[in-house]
C-alpha cells in the first residue's frame with residue numbers, strides 16, 4: 001500500500017495536473033525501459049535469504065498485500081489526492097463500505113448526506129445497522145448547521161458533492177471544520193469531480209473516496225474503488241482494508257493506471273461538452289431547468305466556483321410535465337445516448353430517475369420527469385442532433 005512518509009517531495013509537486021497524471025507512479029527504468037508498469041501476477045513472494053524473511057526486508061511480502069502494478073496506481077493517486085495513502089478496492093461501492101467500516105463500530109452514529117449514491121445508503125441501512133451503527137440522513141445544504149445534527153455518539157460524517165442525481169452542492173469546508181473541532185471523521189464520495197477538479201483533503205476532509213470505475217477507468221470496462229486518507233484515518237483504513245483481505249487484480253490496476261494517463265484531457269472535454277450541452281438544454285422549450293453546478297443559474301454555483309476547479313460531464317435536467325409515454329418516446333428515440341447507469345466512460349448516457357424512491361431527510365418535489373445525462377466524448381453537434389430527435393419524439397407522444 002502506498003503509505004509512509006517517503007514522499008514529502010510529491011506533496012510539493014508544482015507540475016501541472018496533466019503532467020502529473022502522465023508521469024506519477026511510473027518507473028520505466030525499473031522495468032527495462034517499458035513505459036507502463038507490467039501486469040504482475042502473483043500470490044507468492046520469495047525472500048532472498050532467511051535474514052530478509054524474518055526481518056521483513058522485501059519490498060513486497062504477499063500477493064494480496066500489493067505488487068508493482070497496484071503500487072504504481074496507489075502511488076500516483078496518493079500524490080494527486082495529497083494524502084498519506086490510497087487503498088484500492090474492487091468497486092466504488094466497496095470503497096464506500098470499507099471506508100465506513102474502517103471508522104465506525106457498534107454504538108456509533110453516522111451522519112449521512114441525504115443525496116448520497118443510493119447503494120451507499122443501502123449499505124448503511126442494511127449492513128451497518130446490523131453491526132449496531134445508527135445512520136441518520138441530513139440535508140445536503142446544511143453547511144455549518146451540521147452542528148445541530150451531531151449527537152454525543154456521532155463518529156463520522158459522510159458527504160457527496162454534488163449530490164448523486166440531483167447535484168446539490170455542499171459546503172465541504174464548513175462541515176469539515178465543525179467535524180474536526182469535535183474529532184469526528186469526515187468522508188466524501190468525490191467520484192464526480194475526481195481529485196483533478198476537487199481536492200477534499202485540502203478542504204479538511206479525512207477520507208476521499210472515488211469510484212475509479214467512472215472517470216479513472218474512463219472506458220466502461222473496469223470496476224475499481226479508491227480510498228485516500230490522511231492521518232489517523234489512513235491508519236484505520238489500511239488496517240481494516242488489510243485485515244478484511246481486500247485486493248484487486250493486477251489487470252484491473254493496469255486498466256486503472258492506463259485510464260489515469262488520459263484523465264486530464266478526457267475531463268477537459270467532458271467539462272467543455274457538458275457545459276455546452278447544459279446551456280443548450282436550458283433553452284429548450286421541453287426543459288424546465290438544468291441541474292448543473294457550473295451554470296451560473298444553479299443554486300450551488302457559488303460553492304462550486306469557490307471550491308472546485310472544474311466540472312465533469314454528468315448532470316441532470318427536469319422536463320416540463322409530460323405523460324410517461326412521452327418520456328418513453330424520448331428515451332427510445334435516442335441513438336447515441338445509451339440507457340445505462342455506470343457513467344464516466346467515453347460514451348454518452350441517459351437515464352430517468354426519481355429521488356422520492358429513496359430520500360428520507362429532504363423532499364424531492366419537482367415539476368416534471370427527471371433525466372440524468374452523461375456527456376461523453378462524441379462531437380457535441382451529433383449529441384444535440386440526437387436529443388433534437390428525441391425531443392421531437394417526446395412532443396409527438398405528449
Ligand SMILES: *Cc1c(COP(=O)(O)O)cnc(C)c1O
Nearest residue numbers: 091092093117191211213223224
Ligand atoms: C458509480 C458510483 C459508485 C459505485 O461505483 P461501482 O464501481 O459501480 O461500485 C459510488 N459512488 C458514486 C458517486 C458513483 O457514481
